[in-house]
Amino acid sequence: MAGKVVIRVDDVWKNFKIYQERNLSLKETLLRRRRAKYEAFWALKGVSFEVEEGTTIGIIGENGSGKSSMLKILAKILRPNKGSIEINGKISALLELGAGFHPDLTGRENTYLNGSILGLTRAQIDERIDDIIAFSELSKFIDMPVKSYSSGMYVRLGFAVAINVDPDILLVDEILAVGDESFQRKCLNKLYELKEQGKTIVVVSHALDQVRNICDEAIWLEHGVMKESGRAAQVVDSYLEEVNRQEESKATELEEVEHGARWGSGEVKITGVRFLDDVENERHIFKTGERLVVEMDYEASEEIARPVFGVAIHSRDGVHITGTNSKFSGTIFDKIAGKGSVRYVIELLPLLKGSYVVSTVVYDFSCLHPYDHHDRAYMLEVSSGELSDYGVFHIPASWGLHDRQPIRELEKD
Amino acid sequence: MIAAFNTLLSYKELLLNFTRKELKVKYKNSVLGFFWSLLNPILMMLVFTVIFTIVLPIKNIGGIENFPLFFLAGFLPWNFFSATVTGSTTSIVGNGALVKKVFFPRELLPVSIGFANLVNFALELGVFFLFVLITGLVSDPKYLEFYKFLPYLLIIIPILFTFTIGVSLLVASLNVYMRDVQHLIGILLMVTFYATPIIYPIAIMEGRAPPIYIQAYKANPVTAIIESFHHVLHGVSHPSFNLLVYSAVVAVAVFLVGYTVFLRLEPAFAEEV
Known part of the structure; x- marks a missing residue:
């Protein structure tokens, strides 16, 4: 497709001020004789791209990646700090549907x-008002103040107006x-319709399937x-790949920050906990x-005689799934001193997909005196892999048709 | 700024719609609706007439004839000014949802408030003319000449409008950055109201303070504008040429300052509201 370029974004930079303490009051401003302290947050750092006429392009990325800022810059609501945008054609933004509706007006x-x-213009709206009302499915309510609308009705009318701007x-x-x-x-059909009419569409979405289906191209x-930028399907795929990778590493971060309660007398301390695979x-x-x-x-x-190590697993919603310790399992550690490690091995993890x-705990032999108790301190994610069982647990079992002659035939014999 | 004017012109339909919205919304849920905008100055006039002719009579001090007429002649333009400035102060912040999501020249918000109040003002003047017919003609034959001086309003009202919009643009944009403005503006307006000859004639100020203070008092552009209204609507006379020139110059200057500040601050409105 070598069409006319209708959107040209050239090295656009945009920063936002993140105020630590926002002083909007005159007194504070006067007393400090300057504006509130802030940090510059760069939402866009030198983004450039071009969109050809008739292309549907998706902008994807995680929250805070600058997608919406980019869209607002295209809509001229925000101005870039650096760089330029060039737009050829009439633009309409479906940003907030029904923004600017006045509750008291019909x-x-x-x-x-x-x-x-x-x-x-008024004449243009006169021309389209019937289409708009029909599209919004609000013909019965169109002469009522919008404050009596449900939120769904509100948005429907907003969408109907915006989509009919042509x-x-x-x-x-x-x-x-x-x-x-x-x-x-x-709405989706209307969007396809506009796409077929050769309109240029820029979509910001988290619905990656939709981006893959509607968009020709995508920007990540x-x-x-x-x-990355290029064919929509390809960009979505590499984005998904990255998201999966990140989730893996995010879990580690969680573990380091998140620490549940911890108590104990401290003669023995649990200094590190790891989950290892095969x-x-x-x-x-x-x-x-x-x-x-x-x-x-x-x-x-100091030297500790017969310590008991234990492990408990809870689901995120608080159900205590299992709790066990070395003593229950019949393993007795005679004594420990200095540094060392203990392993609790689950050969086949029976937990199903979930968080x-x-x-992890270490107690004395009576199991009454805690040396060190890390309560619900370590996050474990389980993905189902090949399994599609429901629930918390996979119980190893098998299915089979039991070959047995029907009872009636037996009776006949 | 010329470019800004051109953009504004291309949005005149939106300006019209915003103005219409202002007018519609203002009295939407009240029984008397639109009549409130006419009733309000009349009630105010009654209150001040009772105060200044019965409770604290100032008739003799200033020697004003027909106090109700005098009061309305100054209060109606004041009301236009005060209502527009008050409404504009929160016009950007109050429409934050719109400002953050849709592009349009932001000055339309305060300017449309100005136009809506101008419509009100025009209607109030209509009622005022009736009032002149009823009370003026009865009390003083000079009101027979009243109509002769009305064309001056075509100069004075644009001066008032320009000045008011200038102040409104300034406070509307400053309020986005410092919300104190909306609190401060009420007080400032009250001070200006008393510092302007609306409920008393300007003459009573003579000799009450050292001349330098009187000079400062008279330099108040609102006073200059209100005095012109007094000349035409109450005194049935030409407004002073000097007053007209002075208020016109100040009005244009205030407008230019207000609009410049507004345009300077405007790009970041969407981030700051």
Whole structure:
């Protein structure tokens, strides 16, 4: 497709001021004789791209990656600090549907007001008002003040107005999360219709399937930088890959920050806890059925006779799934001193897909005196792998047709 | 700024719609609706007439004839000024949802408030003319000449409008950055109200303070504008040429300052509201 370029974004930078303490009051401003302290947060760091006429392009990326800022810059609501944008054609932005509706005005009055905010003349709205009302499915309520509308009705009218602006370039922010299933489908159809008419559409969305289906091209923004651009399907795939990778590493971070309660007298301390897989790699995401080793490093400041190590697993919603210790299992450690590690080995992890929290403890032989108790301190993610069982547990079992002659035939014999 | 004017012109339909919205919304849920905008100055006039003719009579001090007429002649333009400035102060912040999501020239918000109040003002003047017919003609034959001086309003009202919009643009944009403005503005307006000859004639100020203070008092552009209204609507006379020139110059200057500040601050409105 070698069409005319209708959007040209050239090295766009945008920063936001993140105020530590926002002083909006005159007194503070006067007393400090300067504006509040702030940090500059760069939402966009030198983004450049071009969009050709008739292309539907998706902007994807995690929250805070700069997608919405990019869209607002295209809509001229925000101005870039550096760089330039060039837009050829009439633009309409579906950013906030129904932004600017006045609660006391009727649906019809708001349609006129909103239409003219979006750049339509009165005559143009006169022409389209029937389409707009029909599309919004609000003909019965159109002459009621919008304050009596439900939120769904509100958004439907907003969408109906915005989509009927008939722009050359349409900017869309997560609109397909609007209204009920049938209205969503209607919106989607309208979008396809516009696409077929050769409109240029820019979509910001988290719905990657939709991006893959609707968009020809996609841009993936990460922390304000364009990480990849190209065919939509391809960009979505590499984005998904990255998200999966990140989830893996995020779990580690969680473990380091999140510490549940900890108590104990401290003669023995648990100094480190690791989840190891079958090849001794440390991991936080395991599949059902894998080998999981909970390794606990301990440090005993004096010689401790017959300590008892224990492990408990809770689901995130607080159900105590299992709790066991070395004594229950009949393993008695005569004595420990100094540093060392203990392993709790689960050969076949029976937990199903979900998030779990693990406690690790060391007690005296009576199990009444805690040396060190890390309560619900370690996060464990389980993905189902090949299994599609429901629930918390996989119980190893098998199915089979039992070959037995029907009873009636037996009777006949 | 010329470019800004051109953009503004291309949005005149939106300006019209915003103005219409202002007017519609203001009295939407009240029984008397639109009549409130006419009733309000009349009630105010009654209150001040009772105070200054019965409770604290100042008739003799200033020697004003027909106090109700005098009061309305100054209060109606004041009301336009005060209502527009008050409304504009929160016009950007109050429409934050819109400002953050849709592009349009932001000055339309305060300017549309100005136009809506101008419509009110025009209607109030209509009622005022009736009032002149009823009370003025009865009390003093000079009101027979009243209509002769009305064309001056075509100069004075644009001066008032320009000045008011200038102040409004300034406070509307400053309030986005410092919300104190919306609190401060009420007090400032009250001070200005008393510092302007609306409920008393300007003459009573003579000799009450050292001349330098009187000079400062008269330099108040609102006073200059209100005095012109007094000349035409109450005194049935030409407004002073000097006053007209002075208020016109100040109005244009205030407008330019207000609009410049507004345009300077405007790009970041979407981030700051």
